[in-house]
Amino acid sequence: MKKELRRQIIQARLDLSPEAAAEKSETIIQKLISLPAYQEAGTIMTYVAFNQEVETKGLIKYSLSQRKRVLVPVTVKKDRELIPSEVFHFPGDLQPGTWGILEPKPECFRPVSPSEIDMVVVPGVAFDKNGNRLGYGGGFYDRFLGKLPKTSRFVAIAFELQIKDNVYHQEHDQPVHWVITEEQVIKAK
Template sequence: MSKNELRNNVIAKRNTLSTQEIEQKSQAIIKKLFTLPEYQNANTIMAYIDFRNEVQTSGIIKDALTNGKKIAVPVTDIKNKKLTPSLLHDFPGDLAPGAWGILEPRPECVRPVDPEQIDLVLIPGVAFDNVGNRLGYGGGFYDRFLLRTRKDVILLALAFELQIQPNVYHEKHDIPIQLLVTEERIMDFR
């Protein structure tokens, strides 16, 4: 199977999940995330906005805002293949559909954050293996962004168990994650 076939295969499997299954599994994942000291101790978090049956992140964003954490979400610059983290003050009020229809801060709500200020990055992905490698959507946006973060930043992915695969075709430029939280387990690759 090629990298693209794996990507399409896992996305197709994820798309078979019902809205109720996604909500239930996402709640279980978020509950586990909230127990982690890496989440509890993070002052500034970058989170993705879930899209197309990804693990839902709205509960995390609301929790962070309620508990005085700074929460940033990516603004995508497709032309330059670049992500810029932007602080959220009002969720979902600050957001509108952006690149690929994914919600991101409206132009007047963009509040750039220095990537070096981020303590924890919640990274989306299509598939993950048992050693922390990640298969993204193919644009390399996160791999490029992560090069701009601190060496001690925590890289954490949220995924459904069906996204764990034996091989995700890891390449030299792919940056692995340190923690993976699914509805069934927490995997620590450090």
């Protein structure tokens, strides 16, 4: 069931026109930066969009302009882990990494302790209104989010088409505090 739901949602996301995806992404990012939790956060980790996910370029650039510390994940495939790395120059610090997703160049790798992260902007395939997420199946974010301080806040950004009644979550899955789409802000926990 999870595999089929992943396939359906990813295809629906890819079926959005680039213009529609860009417009929806901009609306979602505006809602995110209006959140008091975002405004209060000094250190933010965000994914770098790939494969028609909600676009994060604007968020990264805006956050840097607001003098926030911006971190992006470096994927260590063999250990199935994410390492947060600080970005000073976007997109100049980055190059295609694991799965073709932009990651810091080796000379720009600046690891940061997870204990310093105030907010994580989390990717995913599907979400429910309780903040449960269906990821891509590797468990990278579930393991990573489980290591963060209780004070860290997790925000999923997604297109409305990614909101489902059931995402078949399991006990080890880490829920998010908010899910933000172009149509709504869901306070989940």
